[in-house]
Amino acid sequence: MTLKSVNVLSVVNSKSKISTQIIDGKEHIVINDVVPIVDDIVMNGIFYPADEINKSYMTLNDNLMPLDHPRINNEHVSALNPQAINNFYIGAWGRNVRKSNDKVLMDAYIDRKFAESTEKGRMLVNRLDDMMSGKNTTPIHVSTGLTYTPDNQSGTSKGKRYKSIARNMKFDHVAILPDKQGAATPDDGVGIFVNSNGEKSPIENVSLIECSEDSISNVISKTIKEVLSVFKFNQKEEENLMKEKNLTSSKCCRY
Numbered sequence: 691m692t693l694k695s696v697n698v699l700s701v702v703n704s705k706s707k708i709s710t711q712i713i714d715g716k717e718h719i720v721i722n723d724v725v726p727i728v729d730d731i732v733m734n735g736i737f738y739p740a741d742e743i744n745k746s747y748m749t750l751n752d753n754l755m756p757l758d759h760p761r762i763n764n765e766h767v768s769a770l771n772p773q774a775i776n777n778f779y780i781g782a783w784g785r786n787v788r789k790s791n792d793k794v795l796m797d798a799y800i801d802r803k804f805a806e807s808t809e810k811g812r813m814l815v816n817r818l819d820d821m822m823s824g825k826n827t828t829p830i831h832v833s834t835g836l837t838y839t840p841d842n843q844s845g846t847s848k849g850k851r852y853k854s855i856a857r858n859m860k861f862d863h864v865a866i867l868p869d870k871q872g873a874a875t876p877d878d879g880v881g882i883f884v885n886s887n888g889e890k891s892p893i894e895n896v897s898l899i900e901c902s903e904d905s906i907s908n909v910i911s912k913t914i915k916e917v918l919s920v921f922k923f924n925q926k927e928e929e930n931l932m933k934e935k936n937l938t939s940s941k942c943c944r945y
Contacts (some may be wrong), residue, residue, distance in 0.1 A: 693875045698733070700725045705821050719818050721798040724784070726750060726834040726864055729792035730847045737845065737852035738859070740792070742838075747794045748787055750834075753781035755798055757810040759835055759865045769863035770834070780804070780811035784864055798832075798866070817868040831867040836860060869906070871925040 702708075707722045727747065729740035736794070753769070760767050760774035769772050781804030784796045805811030820826035838856035845852055 698836070700832050700834065701833060702830040705824065708818055708822050710802075711799075714795075717802045719800040719802055719805075719815065721800075721818075721830075723795050724798050724832055724864065725793050726796060726832075726861070727836075729794075732847050732850035732852045733754060734931045735851070735853045736840070737847050737855045739847075739855060742855075742857055742859055743794065744789075747789070750784050750794070750796055750861045750864065751787045753784045753861060753863050754779060755800075755832075755866055756780070756784075757814055757866055757868070758775060760863075760864060761834065766835070769865075772897055778810070780808050780866075782814075782866060796864070798864070812842060814866060814868050833865045835862045835865060837862065865941050905932055 702721055702724060709720050709722070711718050711720050727738060729738075729742055729743055731738050754775070756769050756778035757780045758778060760769055760771060760778040762771065762773050763775075765901065769775070769778070780890040781801035783799055785799055787794065787796045789795070798812075800814065802815060805815050817826070817830065821828075821830065837860050839858040841857045842853070843855050845855075
């Protein structure tokens with residue numbers, strides 16, 4: 691049976707979603723409403739149906755959240771790989787996984803003290819502190835690492851054509867990419883993922899941001915605003931020309 695892997699890019703773009711909380715007597719930074727996946731979305735020609743997502747999205751609960759997608763010897767590996775934990779874990783994990791309409795939501799918890807004990811963790815904590823203070827409001831990207839079995843059926847979902855359906859999804863981790871978008875965009879191409887059983891599968895990178903209906907709506911909204919802006923400008927120009935014409939006409943009449 692063919693197994694495929696995919697990294698799904700999403701984004702945290704609001705400092706209001708970031709807060710602090712004391713857990714087990716230690717301060718944790720909490721990022722609310724992280725979106726790992728959306729129902730019935732089509733990304734790179736692959737359809738992710740709601741019924742398949744509903745079977746597996748709860749496996750995201752208590753999953754590790756490494757800094758970047760773990761790699762060993764240039765191969766993507768499970769976040770549960772011991773070497774991956776040693777090299778990429780920064781005290782972050784996902785919790786409170788839930789559904790809200792068509793979106794899967796989760797909260798990210800980062801143990802500040804643990805994170806600050808590692809170089810990568812310190813970078814993330816500094817980045818989140820800057821975001822909370824308003825010093826740097828550039829969005830933070832997250833990328834969901836999952837595997838699925840392709841079902842080669844074609845169709846249409848939300849107005850987009852697909853050539854295959856993702857079945858038997860298994861969520862491995864959600865990587866945090868504080869200042870690095872390129873590693874999880876479609877432009878990054880194809881690689882190899884090695885799961886916890888040592889099985890290898892091709893991996894591709896897709897963007898939830900680019901494929902979501904929200905982004906399309908934003909583009910349409912922006913376009914409408916631009917058109918209206920131009921229309922209002924032209925309308926104002928016409929009114930000014932009419933005033934000048936009436937003024938000229940009035941002067942002529944005085945003679």
